[in-house]
Amino acid sequence: MNSYSHSTRLLVAIDCIIFGFDGEELKLLLIKRRFEPEKGKWSLMGGFVNEKEDLEVGAERILHELTGLHDIYVEQLQTFGKVNRDPVERTLSVVFFALINIHDHNAESVEVHNACWISLKQMPALIFDHEKMVQMALERLRYKAALHPIGFELLPEQFTIPQLQKLYEAIYDLKLDRRNFSRKILSTGLLLDTGEKNANSATKKAVMYRLDKERYESKFNHFWYFMPVTT
Amino acid sequence: MNSYSHSTRLLVAIDCIIFGFDGEELKLLLIKRRFEPEKGKWSLMGGFVNEKEDLEVGAERILHELTGLHDIYVEQLQTFGKVNRDPVERTLSVVFFALINIHDHNAESVEVHNACWISLKQMPALIFDHEKMVQMALERLRYKAALHPIGFELLPEQFTIPQLQKLYEAIYDLKLDRRNFSRKILSTGLLLDTGEKNANSATKKAVMYRLDKERYESKFNHFWYFMPVTT
DNA sequence: CCAAAAGTGTTGAGCTTACACCCATGT
């Protein structure tokens, strides 16, 4: 039974936008492309879909290859399919974006792949339509982080509220009121006080929190309002 | 230059979820599949991507083929790519969802395709993973319609506020307060009073409004809060 | 004149914002 035989088959790639946060700025993990076309240019990490591999599995494979990490936050963004987006041959790209703790990656594999963490604000030109992909991913991140508690994915296991605030300020490129932010976050009931205090701080040490995983899972799809409403 | 030659090519389909609203219920335009496998079963409208055709163009082609319509609201949902989702051969499906005025379709082409408007609440079993697609599309519609003014896409050019309210009640499967709803909608400044009144109503005739296209375009991506906040 | 649906007004509760003040720490 081969009823589809006359239809065209297409090359299908997976590209991954990897967000990280260094405490000050939102960053992307980008690579220098190692093959033609556009060899040497900046690009998203990607690869082709294997014949017997689900898309999500492919994305995880690619992410693991570059970062050494498993079980990270990954979400399918959208599929890019303009006919001429790749000059060699028509290639669909199923784009995923991932949020990781920037200190958690495997330095070796990052080096092997010629990869670098680059601040979003200083992003170089990227190959093909990768800039559009990043643009869309940033929009999605902003959209989603305003309503759902995904910011935590970019921070270490334990973090302080001021750290979280800096993250939100980086995502939305604005300043927030310290007192109101703290109240808003704590009122979600998603944070657990670990009892420990931040050692880094030069002044008063902030309380370290961690996610209440159970509440996080069960309440993830409720709407929160982390950002000030600016109509 | 053929650097990708050793990679696998895949069949790529486009499937479309078509929402409509009859004044009471949210409906889907579904078809009875005309070929094997699963011939005779209910299915989403779909087709294969042509070799020289952008994905969005393909979606529009497929939507036009079934409804006779152009320039309708279409949004890419997500790509489904489980290895075994199609028993004949591995096939990716790029899924789009569309919102149309249910009275605007071409009855002939609908008939030719064996298609039917079916209430979401009485949805039959669908082939492959099409039910998951519908589920996800409904979630996306609910999500988006709570924050952006897309409901209008499901109504005629001119409509009354009570009609719009019924639509929202159908989307979210709940009852809303007439007075608060009306105020909330009017306060967006997106509606223009046409001066005309609804003829259908058996009692007091409601004012007919139409979208202020300019404000709609420019304010589309602002956040609204059409739905009551229920944390 | 009555029923049913549409339109307008009002009020109180609760949330958000904007601010002031106090505490802890290293130099």
Add this chain to the structure above:
DNA sequence: ACATGGGTGTAAGCTCAACACTTTTGG
């Protein structure tokens, strides 16, 4: 002691939800 950053409290203003009342129309 003081500068810096973290934590808590509070009052004013605004928004939203919950309600009552009036208007229009057909029968």
